Amino acid sequence: MTHEREAIRRMTGYTPGEQPERDDIIKLNTNENPYPPADGVLHALAGIRPEQLRRYPSPTSASLRRVAAAMHGVEPDAIVATNGGDELLRLAISTFVEPGAPIGIAEPSYSLYPVLAAVNGSAVIRVPLDERWHPPEDFAATMNRAGVNLAFLVNPHAPSGTLLGADRIEAIARDLDGVLLVDEAYVDFVDPALEHDLVPLTRALDNVIILRTLSKGYSLAGLRLGYGIGAPELLRPIATCTRDSYSVDAIAETLGVAALEHRHEAAVTWAAVRDERERLTDELIRLGCDIAPSQSNFLLATLPVGTTASARDIHERLRERGLYVRYFDQERLRDSLRITVGTPPQNSLLTAAIDRLLASPPTT
Numbered sequence: 526m527t528h529e530r531e532a533i534r535r536m537t538g539y540t541p542g543e544q545p546e547r548d549d550i551i552k553l554n555t556n557e558n559p560y561p562p563a564d565g566v567l568h569a570l571a572g573i574r575p576e577q578l579r580r581y582p583s584p585t586s587a588s589l590r591r592v593a594a595a596m597h598g599v600e601p602d603a604i605v606a607t608n609g610g611d612e613l614l615r616l617a618i619s620t621f622v623e624p625g626a627p628i629g630i631a632e633p634s635y636s637l638y639p640v641l642a643a644v645n646g647s648a649v650i651r652v653p654l655d656e657r658w659h660p661p662e663d664f665a666a667t668m669n670r671a672g673v674n675l676a677f678l679v680n681p682h683a684p685s686g687t688l689l690g691a692d693r694i695e696a697i698a699r700d701l702d703g704v705l706l707v708d709e710a711y712v713d714f715v716d717p718a719l720e721h722d723l724v725p726l727t728r729a730l731d732n733v734i735i736l737r738t739l740s741k742g743y744s745l746a747g748l749r750l751g752y753g754i755g756a757p758e759l760l761r762p763i764a765t766c767t768r769d770s771y772s773v774d775a776i777a778e779t780l781g782v783a784a785l786e787h788r789h790e791a792a793v794t795w796a797a798v799r800d801e802r803e804r805l806t807d808e809l810i811r812l813g814c815d816i817a818p819s820q821s822n823f824l825l826a827t828l829p830v831g832t833t834a835s836a837r838d839i840h841e842r843l844r845e846r847g848l849y850v851r852y853f854d855q856e857r858l859r860d861s862l863r864i865t866v867g868t869p870p871q872n873s874l875l876t877a878a879i880d881r882l883l884a885s886p887p888t889t
């Protein structure tokens with residue numbers, strides 16, 4: 526006998542990237558920043574007082590919201606703090622989507638969205654991305670026709686890394702009847718010369734939420750801290766009703782404040798990742814791969830046409846050599862590997878191994 530809800534019985538859960546316990550693995554499979562968190566964050570960690578652990582944390586994560594608000598030039602009520610960006614995704618669904626009502630996505634994208642939709646008993650309205658990994662012109666119209674009240678766009682896009690301009694996002698948001706959640710998990714790695722900034726959109730429109738996380742840019746995936754930016758009246762029901770009072774713990778809030786205050790230290794790692802992103806792209810192109818132009822900290826590498834081994838095989842053979850990358854058994858992705866940009870030595874080891882695997886015929 527089973528006790529779970531019908532919708533839960535029918536669903537399959539999220540498959541996270543592998544987190545090996547061995548530390549001799551070159552881990553380029555879950556898009557972590559290859560560099561350590563800022564010194565300022567580690568000092569803040571050493572300075573955690575027992576009293577901070579004895580007491581409940583701020584129910585609204587007041588200090589984190591204040592610092593994030595000042596950084597983005599918005600008021601603190603335009604920020605909601607969450608237990609990782611993933612919690613914001615779940616909260617957006619429980620706040621804006623009636624149980625069973627549809628949720629919209631452009632495919633392929635972050636594989637957690639359909640899982641969270643399934644928990645809500647929601648159908649997923651899937652619109653295929655075009656050949657440049659951009660949503661089609663009629664994205665908003667399709668969502669409106671399907672009665673979607675919440676649509677997710679990940680930008681820079683995952684798993685291709687490509688960036689959609691703020692003007693296109695704005696056009697979609699203006700046409701959309703429901704809420705647009707723009708998942709900016711990787712936005713810290715965008716070239717600053719592009720001056721990409723969606724925050725003004727959250728002041729102009731009352732149906733846009735931006736997701737930010739400290740997991741990737743700030744090297745704090747283990748901390749579980751993210752936040753949303755949006756119009757205060759849009760975020761209010763999340764802040765006052767659906768959010769768990771203490772989902773951001775005292776350590777996360779203290780370290781999050783330190784991370785944002787030492788943003789310039791993290792920014793050094795973003796520049797290093799951008800340099801290596803360019804070098805890794807060039808190297809993989811030299812090996813015959815096709816690479817989507819990435820503004821993120823990962824690349825989607827499509828193996829050269831005519832390669833005898835499949836991407837799945839190459840993924841497995843890299844894994845046997847202690848080199849972890851990500852393979853998605855999904856339409857449009859089966860001939861590709863998603864590779865996190867690592868440190869220069871890590872990237873060199875990876876490209877050398879790929880070079881050898883592409884040159885050697887399959888063993889079977």
Ligand SMILES: *Cc1c(COP(=O)(O)O)cnc(C)c1O
Nearest residue numbers: 609610611635683710738740751
């Ligand atoms: C990493 C990631 C998130 C958020 O991750 P958290 O660790 O929960 O903050 C959200 N969306 C995408 C596409 C991601 O890759």
